Amino acid sequence: MDKIPDKNILLFKSCLVSTEYPGIESSTKYIFDKLNIDYIIDHEQSCCTGLGHYSDVFDQFSTTLIAARNFNLAKKINKNNIVAMCATCYAINKKSSEILNENDDLRDEINEIFNECGFDSYKKDSINTENNILHVVDILFDKRKEISKKIKLDLSNIKIATHHACHYCKVSYDNILDGSRNPILLDEIVKSCGIDTIGWYNEKRSTCGAGFRQRFVNKDLSLEVTEKKLLALNDQNVDILIHMCPNCHMQFDRYQPYISKKLNIELKTVHLNITQFIALILGADPYKIVGIQTHTIPIEPLIEKMNTDNNKSKVNDKIENSKNKISI
Secondary structure (H helix, E strand, C coil): CCCCCCCCEEEECCHHHHHHCCHHHHHHHHHHHHCCCCEECCCCCCCCCHHHHCCCCCCHHHHHHHHHHHHHHHHHCCCCEEEECCHHHHHHHHHHHHHHHHCHHHHHHHHHHHHHHCCCCCCCCCCCCCCCEEEHHHHHHHCHHHHHCCCCCCCCCCCEEECCCHHHHCCCHHHCCCCCCCCCHHHHHHHCCCCCCCCCCCCCCCCCCCCCCHHHHCHHHHHHHHHHHHHHHHHCCCCEEEECCHHHHHHHHHHHHHHHHHHCCCCCCEEEEHHHHHHHHCCCCCCCCCCHHHCCCCCHHHHHHHCCHHHHHHHHHHHHHCCCCCCC
16 A cells, blocks of 8 residues: 555545444544544445445445445545545445456446436546555554644553454455454554553454344344453453444444343443544543444443543543533
C-alpha cells in the first residue's frame, strides 16, 4: 500500500453503524476533525449490501453493481479515497473493485445498465483496489503519533484486549498493514494512547461468532463461539474489548448479558469501537459524540475507572450534564 491518504476521503456510511452504534460515526468524525483530515459523508451513497450478500440474498453481480455506483459517486465528488467504518463494507468494496477492474465482460454489462439509467459508465481502475479503499484503522494507525499527543484520560489502571475483524484480516491478505496471522494493528493504535494491551490471549484469533445469518439460523453454534471468547476475556479480567467492526461489536455487546445469565457468571468486559475509545480519551462527550447510551453493557463504570483525580470531576460533570442523552 502506498502512503495512507488523509484527504479526498469519502467516509463510507455503514448500515450497522447507523442503526446500532451511531457513536462510531460521530466518533470517527470527531477524531478526523481533530487530526485535520479532509473527508465528507455523502448521503447519496448506497449500502454496500454486505449483510444481504453474505446471507445469500444479494448475488455478486448485484453487489458489484451497487459498488460501481458508489465508486462513481466518489469520483464525481472528487473523493476517490473510500474509507470504511465497517470491516464488511471494507471487504465488499475491496472485492467489488477487484472484480470491476479485472472482469471486462462484467464491467461492460454493468455499464449497459448504467447507460440505460443515465448514469456515468464505470471506468477501469478509476478506484484502485489497494490504495483507494481503506478501513478507518489504517488512518488511525498512520496518525497514531499525532493521536498520542492529544490524550486527556489516564489509562494506567485499564486492562484492554483487541478483536481484529475477520473481514479486514482474512479477505485481502496482501493489503492489511500488519499481517493476518497475529494481527496487532489495534494493539499498536491502543499503545500509542499510552497503554499496552494484554496482547495475545486464548481465542484472540477466533471470530465473534456472528457469521451474519448464523446468529439467526444456527444461534446455539453462533453463541458457543461468542461464549468462548468472552470467557477467555473474563479469565484475563479484561476491562475493554476494542473492536473495528459493528457486527462483531453487536455480537459481543448485545449477547453478553444473555451468555452471562446462561452461565451464571458475571461478565464485566465492555465493548468499544476503536474510534469510540480514542474519541473518549481525547475528551469527547460520552453521550453526544461517543454514543454510550446505545450500548447494552453500561460504559459509565469504565469511564469512572479511566479518570484521574485531576480530570475526574470534569468528566463526571460532562456525564451528569448529558443525562438528557440526546439521540445521535
